[in-house]
Amino acid sequence: METGFCLGSNMGGRLRLLSQAKTLILLEPQVRFMDQSPVYETEPVGVKPEYKALKFLNAALIVQSPYTAEEWLAKIKKIEERLLRVRTEDRNAPRPIDIDIVFVGDQVVDSELLKVPHARWAERRFVVQPLADVRPELVLPGAKGATVQKILAKMSGDEDVRLFAEKW
Secondary structure, three states: OEEEEEEEEOOOOHHHHHHHHHHHHHHHOOEEEEOOEEEEEEOOOOOOOOOOOOOOOEEEEEEEEOOOOHHHHHHHHHHHHOOOOOOOOOOOOOOOOOEEEEEOOOOEEOOOOEOOOOHHHHHHHHHHHHHHHHHHOOOOOOOOOOOOHHHHHHOOOOOEEEEEOOOO
């Protein structure tokens, strides 16, 4: 089934880290690359004032695999650890890599550890813009029939999302 990830980095070699995360995802058995968005540079959202200057690079990655959302969560955590992500009590602290599962087919998961589709995907331009680049007609569960492109069109221009790189 098709799975969509949003990858982000605001520490270290950000573009290199996105590329490494993509490679590690694609090295998983039975995973097939489907598509990827360009990379966008974005303002951090919900961070402490001392982190405001640490801009993120964000991109969407679409793969085909037999894995469930729960199976992906375990794999993603290992990839993040391998790329030196350290989780702290501050959910929005700077990080070398952040991999969010945006969707896994039409699965809906609402547990303490995981929410799929991602709980706030439709509120964040840094997720919606890259996703619209690769799956504009996608309608995710809970989106009330709205395509990703329609959700993007209704967003305010408050979030600063700038094209950073076409290839990664």
